[in-house]
Structure formats: C-alpha cells, structure tokens
Amino acid sequence: MRPNPVKSLPKQFNNPRAWHNFQGRTCSILAVGSYVPERVLANAHFEKIVNTSDEWITTRTGIKERRIAAKNESTSDLAAKAAWRAIKRANITPDQIDLIVLATITPDMPFPSTACLVQEKIGARRAVAFDIQAACSGFIFGLEVAQQFIMSRTYDTALVIGAEKLSSIVNWKDRNTCVLFGDGAGAAILRHRPAAHGLLTACMGSDGSRADLLCMPGGGSRCPATRESLAAGMHYLHMKDGKETFKSAITAMYTAAKEVLRRCELDITQIKCVIPHQANRRIIDAVAERLGARQEQLFINLHKYGNTSAASVAIALDDAVQSGRIQRGDLVLLIVFGAGLTWGAAVIEW
Numbered sequence: 001m002r003p004n005p006v007k008s009l010p011k012q013f014n015n016p017r018a019w020h021n022f023q024g025r026t027c028s029i030l031a032v033g034s035y036v037p038e039r040v041l042a043n044a045h046f047e048k049i050v051n052t053s054d055e056w057i058t059t060r061t062g063i064k065e066r067r068i069a070a071k072n073e074s075t076s077d078l079a080a081k082a083a084w085r086a087i088k089r090a091n092i093t094p095d096q097i098d099l100i101v102l103a104t105i106t107p108d109m110p111f112p113s114t115a116c117l118v119q120e121k122i123g124a125r126r127a128v129a130f131d132i133q134a135a136c137s138g139f140i141f142g143l144e145v146a147q148q149f150i151m152s153r154t155y156d157t158a159l160v161i162g163a164e165k166l167s168s169i170v171n172w173k174d175r176n177t178c179v180l181f182g183d184g185a186g187a188a189i190l191r192h193r194p195a196a197h198g199l200l201t202a203c204m205g206s207d208g209s210r211a212d213l214l215c216m217p218g219g220g221s222r223c224p225a226t227r228e229s230l231a232a233g234m235h236y237l238h239m240k241d242g243k244e245t246f247k248s249a250i251t252a253m254y255t256a257a258k259e260v261l262r263r264c265e266l267d268i269t270q271i272k273c274v275i276p277h278q279a280n281r282r283i284i285d286a287v288a289e290r291l292g293a294r295q296e297q298l299f300i301n302l303h304k305y306g307n308t309s310a311a312s313v314a315i316a317l318d319d320a321v322q323s324g325r326i327q328r329g330d331l332v333l334l335i336v337f338g339a340g341l342t343w344g345a346a347v348i349e350w
C-alpha cells in the first residue's frame with residue numbers, strides 16, 4: 001500500500017484521489033436529506049387495476065408499497081423538500097451553495113432544468129444549477145460531477161439531488177412496469193472537511209448499444225408529442241426485456257463494486273454499509289452474494305418505496321444515516337444501475 005500523499009489523512013486504506021489529485025482537496029458529504037410524498041400505494045391496489053397479486057410483486061421484486069406524488073406536486077417540489085432537510089442538517093444557508101446538480105428522468109418540463117426551478121424554490125441565488133440524466137444511476141453520476149468541482153477548488157459547497165416523479169411516466173395498464181416504480185427525492189450537501197477522505201472513489205460506466213432496453217420513446221426530438229404518439233403510449237416508460245435488464249444489472253453492479261473496492265484496496269468485510277440501487281430484492285441479493293457481502297451489511301428500503309430511479313440510493317443513504325446504520329468514519333459502498341445503460345459504484349468514508 002502506498003502512503004497517502006496528503007499528510008493530514010489517516011492511512012488505513014489507499015485513497016486513489018489523494019494520489020491523482022494531490023494538488024486538490026478531498027470532498028465529503030456534510031449532510032443528507034430526503035422527502036417522499038405522503039400517499040402510500042400498497043401492492044393490493046394493483047390487484048384492482050392489472051392482472052397481478054401482492055404475492056407475485058412481493059416474491060418477484062421485494063416491493064410492498066411505494067409513494068405517489070399528488071397531482072400538484074412536481075419533481076422540483078420533492079427535490080426542494082429533500083434539499084431543505086439536507087441544508088438544515090448541514091447547518092448552512094442556501095446562499096452558501098455554489099453548485100446544484102440534479103439528476104432526474106422526470107424533469108418538471110424538458111427545459112428549463114429542474115435544478116434551476118429548485119434553485120429558485122430554495123433561494124440558492126448564488127448557485128449555478130443544471131440537470132444531469134443517467135436514469136437510475138443519476139445520484140452517483142451527480143456526486144461524481146459535483147465532487148470534481150470541489151476537489152479542484154472551483155466551488156466550495158455543492159448540493160446534489162436525485163429526484164423523480166415516476167408516477168407521471170408509468171403506464172398504469174402495463175403490469176410489467178407499473179408495480180415497480182415510486183416517487184421521491186434525496187439530497188446531499190458536499191464540501192471539503194479537513195482530515196476526512198469523504199468520497200474516496202467512484203466508477204461509472206455506460207453502454208448505449210442497449211439504450212432500447214429501458215426508455216421513454218416519445219416526447220423528444222425523435223418523436224415529438226402528437227395525437228398518434230399519445231395513442232401509441234410513446235410517452236410512457238418502456239421496459240423491453242425485464243429478464244435481460246435483471247441480468248445486466250447484476251453483472252454491471254457487481255463489476256463496478258469490485259472496481260471501486262480494488263482501487264481503495266478494500267475488502268468487502270471492511271465496508272460497514274452497502275447501499276445498492278433499490279430496484280429488485282433479487283438483484284440486490286445476487287450482487288451481495290457475488291461480492292461476499294453479508295445480509296447485515298446491506299441497506300434495503302425498497303419494500304417501502306419501490307424503484308425511485310435517481311432518488312433511490314439518495315433516499316436509502318438518508319434513511320441509513322438517520323436510522324444510525326452509518327456513523328462518521330464508517331465506509332459506505334453505493335452501487336447503481338439504470339437505463340442507458342448506465343452503472344456505477346462509489347466508496348465513501350462517512
């Protein structure tokens with residue numbers, strides 16, 4: 001193991017960032033926050049609208065219920081509420097935020113960015129704000145983008161948000177997809193903390209050759225909204241092949257997790273809490289088994305919220321912190337997978 005070049009940092013593990021960016025500085029998560037809408041939709045509801053059962057959904061996915069936003073509640077509303085909670089816990093004021101990065105596949109509208117709408121809602125007037133789109137992998141992609149600005153000393157304080165109102169793009173007549181998704185938002189405040197490693201490393205990947213596996217075909221420049229496109233259901237989330245998506249998720253999540261552990265010279269047993277994308281309990285268990293992670297290391301809340309895409313690991317991280325599963329100094333492993341295809345993993349010293 002090479003000694004860490006930044007003298008003030010503890011040396012129990014390798015910090016790849018300290019090596020490659022030793023002119024820069026580390027980036028930590030100061031605080032997290034999340035918000036889920038009040039309305040709870042249990043599996044039993046779907047028995048009334050499609051040919052399914054609570055038993056099928058529970059055994060195939062692990063999901064028991066999900067949250068559904070109100071009609072007048074948009075993605076930026078959920079995001080702003082999650083952001084406020086993180087801002088308060090970080091003990092900062094909105095005018096201290098330099099950068100807002102918001103990950104979503106359900107923006108309030110195609111433009112302007114939902115990040116700009118959140119900026120206005122929380123009064124972060126000094127911040128530069130923009131959206132990124134990496135589907136369910138969005139929160140890790142957002143953390144990675146924001147931390148680059150902090151490490152390079154371009155900005156001091158960043159707000160990263162994963163937020164979705166997936167109920168607005170779900171086809172409620174398609175049993176293959178409507179049971180899987182929910183609404184919610186999670187947020188993190190990023191800043192340098194002296195003598196802390198923070199975000200140790202992140203690995204991200206994409207494979208556009210399989211873009212058709214999960215997509216929303218309508219509403220963009222290829223297929224603008226017309227009466228015909230609406231009638232053909234082009235403006236709904238489409239999943240071409242659930243089984244293929246399932247298999248791809250396991251391989252990509254396992255590979256990404258192994259890569260970040262390798263970079264930090266960490267063994268899975270040294271990780272206090274593994275927070276995987278909350279899409280399907282069977283995917284999580286398969287990834288954990290391959291990694292050699294014990295059930296007690298896993299953090300799972302998908303039975304309460306379903307798959308909330310970019311918000312998924314952000315909400316789970318907040319739940320884990322607020323419930324005391326993660327303490328300062330613990331090592332946390334985040335693992336994501338989503339449409340694109342996209343995937344990623346990150347190691348954080350909390």
Ligand SMILES: CC(C)(COP(=O)(O)OP(=O)(O)OC[C@H]1O[C@@H](n2cnc3c(N)ncnc32)[C@H](O)[C@@H]1OP(=O)(O)O)[C@@H](O)C(=O)NCCC(=O)NCCS
Pocket residue numbers: 051052053056057060061136175176177179180214239241242243245246249279280307337338339
């Ligand atoms: C969708 C998923 C739960 C299905 O599980 P599975 O083990 O692949 O399902 P199986 O192949 O055993 O069963 C498929 C059958 O169940 C049916 N089915 C699908 N949804 C159903 C539902 N809600 N209720 C009852 N039956 C359902 C299908 O129509 C299919 O029926 P058929 O065999 O008659 O065509 C699983 O593939 C999955 O989670 N895929 C990943 C989805 C995902 O997470 N996407 C987002 C990634 S970020």
